[in-house]
Amino acid sequence: MRKKELKLVVTFHTTADAMAMEKACKEEGAPGRLIPVPRAISAGCGLSWCADPEHRDALSAVMNSVGIKEEDMHECMV
Secondary structure (H helix, E strand, O other): OOOOOEEEEEEEOOHHHHHHHHHHHHHHOOOOEEEEOOOOOOOOOOEEEEEOHHHHHHHHHHHHHHOOOEEEEEEEEO
């Protein structure tokens, strides 16, 4: 079992937004990966983007550049 660490978890209104985030981050070389939404968080779709908290600004810039609107950004143990 992996040790839990503090992570930035970005949730989305739709699965299409989550998939667009994955594509945009791969193209831009932004850190993170898609994960199921943690149980402690409720979200519109079942997928979220997980990355280290220090990458918040970089991820926001990627979302703004491609027009993705996050539902919320959480810092939690994942």
